[in-house]
Structure formats: structure tokens, C-alpha cells
Amino acid sequence: MSVLVLGHKNPDTDSIVAALSATNLYRGRGIDAKAVAQGTPAPETAFVLERFGLQAPEVVTSVAGQEVYLVDYSDLAQAPADFKDAKLLGIIDHHKLGDVTSDSPVECYIQPVGCSNTVIKILHDFYGVKIDKALAGAMLCAILSDTVLFKSPTCTEQDKKAAQELAEIAGVTDLQALGMEMFKAKSNLAGATPRDLIFRDFKDFDMSGSKIGIGQLELVSLDLITPELKAQLQDELNKIKGEGRHSALLVLTDIMEEGSELLLASDDADKVAGALKATVSEKIWLPGVMSRKKQVVPFLEQAFKA
Ligand code: MG
Ligand code: MG
Ligand code: MG
Numbered sequence: 538m539s540v541l542v543l544g545h546k547n548p549d550t551d552s553i554v555a556a557l558s559a560t561n562l563y564r565g566r567g568i569d570a571k572a573v574a575q576g577t578p579a580p581e582t583a584f585v586l587e588r589f590g591l592q593a594p595e596v597v598t599s600v601a602g603q604e605v606y607l608v609d610y611s612d613l614a615q616a617p618a619d620f621k622d623a624k625l626l627g628i629i630d631h632h633k634l635g636d637v638t639s640d641s642p643v644e645c646y647i648q649p650v651g652c653s654n655t656v657i658k659i660l661h662d663f664y665g666v667k668i669d670k671a672l673a674g675a676m677l678c679a680i681l682s683d684t685v686l687f688k689s690p691t692c693t694e695q696d697k698k699a700a701q702e703l704a705e706i707a708g709v710t711d712l713q714a715l716g717m718e719m720f721k722a723k724s725n726l727a728g729a730t731p732r733d734l735i736f737r738d739f740k741d742f743d744m745s746g747s748k749i750g751i752g753q754l755e756l757v758s759l760d761l762i763t764p765e766l767k768a769q770l771q772d773e774l775n776k777i778k779g780e781g782r783h784s785a786l787l788v789l790t791d792i793m794e795e796g797s798e799l800l801l802a803s804d805d806a807d808k809v810a811g812a813l814k815a816t817v818s819e820k821i822w823l824p825g826v827m828s829r830k831k832q833v834v835p836f837l838e839q840a841f842k843a
Contacts, residue, residue: 539571540604540626541597545615546575547739550582550719554679555608555653556594558672559629562657563606565666570606573597575617579737581682584722589674589707609653611635614741629656631683631691632830636743651696652683658699673706681716682723685755685792689827717757720792724756731766731773735787742834744841747783749809751837753829755790759798762789771800778802784809790827797826812840 542560544552556572563570572594578586586593601622611628612635613620625637627644631653648656654676661668668676680700684692687700700712709715726734739752756762762770770787778785784803791797799821803809806817813836815821826832 538603539569540606541573541600542570542606542608543573543575543597543600543617544608545610545612545740547579547736548574548576548582549579549609549738550585550682551653551679552609553578553582553594554585554675555629555657557591558654558657558661558668558676558679559606559608561668561672562660562664562666565661566664571595579723580725581719581723584719585675585678585682588678589671591671591675607637608657611637611647612740612742613637614743629653629660631656633834648695649693651687651689651692652680652699654679654683655693655696655699658703659695668703668706670707673703674709677703677707677709677712678715678719681712681719685790685827686713686716686720688792688795689831691828691831720755720757724758724761726761726766731769732777735770735773735777735785740829741782742837744783744838747841748781749784749786749837749841750777750782751786751788751829751833753788753790753797755792755827757792759789759791759794762798767800771802774800774802778804786833788823788826788829788833792827795827796822796824798822808840809837812836 542556544556553574560570560572574594574596578593598617599619600617601619604624604626606626607628611630625639625643630647631650646656677700680696684696704712735752741750774785774787787800789798810817
């Protein structure tokens with residue numbers, strides 16, 4: 538039986554491409570690995586796979602009795618429900634350390650860089666495993682996506698270096714143009730329900746016993762969010778909060794303005810807004826905020842610890 542290589546729930550481009558690229562790495566090392574995902578590709582990821590002629594990983598929602606490598610997370614809340622009945626072999630990630638554990642030694646590569654695929658690129662070099670043109674293109678897109686075209690505060694020199702080297706392999710010369718094409722695909726809201734939009738990139742966190750769900754939509758312009766749609770998103774967020782959460786947040790990021798509008802449903806809205814140095818009002822604007830992992834989650838964790 539192949540070892541599964543699995544990204545997080547509500548998979549984003551990094552999570553899906555990391556399953557593919559880490560599988561390439563493990564196979565290059567002689568490990569029988571298989572890329573899987575906890576969902577089908579969102580529009581941005583579909584664009585990337587199509588653009589470079591790659592197949593989406595098979596969808597898997599149960600891993601009991603299987604051996605698993607995790608990519609792009611280490612939080613139980615983002616793993617399949619029966620993850621505790623699987624055997625964890627390793628983690629490649631770029632987030633805060635989560636709460637998964639193991640019963641035997643694990644191979645972990647976790648770095649504070651902008652993208653899991655940056656870590657995976659470094660590991661390909663380390664182990665001397667080749668990356669083909671199509672995979673390099675997709676890995677490049679994952680880095681452009683996670684670092685928001687290198688503008689996110691999570692972006693490091695290592696991300697830029699990896700992206701440059703991957704671009705050379707993929708034969709991509711204009712990284713910004715490719716990135717904008719990708720973010721335009723991501724900004725396509727047509728045909729999606731408000732619930733789809735919130736869950737497109739949504740993560741649950743256990744913050745000192747409170748369940749906090751945070752969605753993020755990165756758009757080329759917040760003008761795409763009409764007042765009607767904004768009201769619908771708020772209604773849906775209230776419902777999602779009601780499904781056993783202390784708070785549900787939607788971070789609407791304007792990648793050109795380099796800031797985010799926050800929609801919020803919470804048992805304690807003042808505490809959540811306050812943690813982000815904002816006050817509850819008609820429009821909560823968070824200037825400069827582009828990264829959930831670096832500019833939202835840590836401040837909420839802090840506030841909920843207190
Ligand atoms: Mg991710
Ligand atoms: Mg990532
Ligand atoms: Mg992201």
C-alpha cells in the first residue's frame with residue numbers, strides 16, 4: 538500500500554501542489570508515495586493544474602490504517618476525522634507547529650518560510666531529486682500564491698530564490714504576469730454560493746478551548762464584493778459561527794491595496810477585533826494585513842490565552 542501524501546482540509550494551491558511535489562521527492566528517494574487531497578481544486582488551483590497539464594490528486598477523506606505524510610499543516614483540526622487511526626511518517630510545513638503527534642519517530646521539515654513548496658524545493662536539492670518542467674511551474678505558482686506575489690510579510694529570500702530557480706526549470710520569464718493571471722482566476726466568484734466562498738480557504742483553530750474558524754479570500758479588488766454579496770457573506774458567517782464555533786471570521790484581502798477587510802461573527806466581537814487592533818464597526822479595515830498565519834492567527838491565539 539502506498540504512503541499517502543496529504544494536504545489540509547479546504548485545500549489551497551500550496552496544499553495540493555505540495556502533495557504532488559512531495560510525492561515526487563519521496564518517490565525520488567525510493568518511497569512508494571501517492572499524492573492525495575481532502576477536496577477538489579479551488580478555481581486558482583484548477584487554473585494552475587490546467588496551465589501546467591497536471592492531474593488533481595485523488596480525493597481522500599479517511600486515512601485510518603494508512604501511513605501518511607502531511608504537507609502544509611500539522612493541526613488535527615485540518616486533518617481527516619480518523620487521522621488518529623493513521624500512522625504519521627512525516628511533515629513538511631511552513632506554519633506554526635500544530636497538535637498532531639506520533640507513536641514513532643517522524644521525519645519533519647518545518648521552516649518559517651512563505652510556502653511549503655519552498656521547503657520541498659530545498660529538499661529536492663538536498664536529496665538530488667529532479668523536478669520536471671510541469672511540476673516546477675506548479676510549485677512556482679504555489680509560492681506566488683502563498684506569498685501573494687512576494688508581497689506577504691511571510692515571504693523570505695528563500696522563497697524568492699526557490700521561485701526563481703523553479704521559473705527557470707518551467708521556462709517562465711514573467712513571474713508577475715503569471716501570478717496576476719492566477720489571482721484573476723482566484724478572483725472569479727461566479728457560480729459560487731456565499732458558503733462556497735467562505736470555505737474555499739477556511740481553517741479551524743482550537744484557541745485555548747475556543748473553536749475559531751477563519752476564512753480568507755484574496756482578490757485583485759474588493760470591488761468584486763458588492764454590498765449584496767457582503768451582506769450574504771455576513772449572514773452565512775453568522776450561520777457558520779452557530780455551527781459550534783466561538784467565532785467565524787472572513788478575511789477579504791485586497792492584494793493590490795495590500796490590506797484586508799474583516800467580516801466577523803463572534804460571541805465576543807470586541808475581543809476578536811481588539812486582538813487585531815481594530816474596533817467593531819460597519820467596515821473593519823485591517824491595513825497591511827495579508828497573511829492569516831502571521832498577522833491574524835498569532836494575535837488571536839494571544840488574546841485567547843489571556
Ligand atoms: Mg495552505
Ligand atoms: Mg502553504
Ligand atoms: Mg493562503
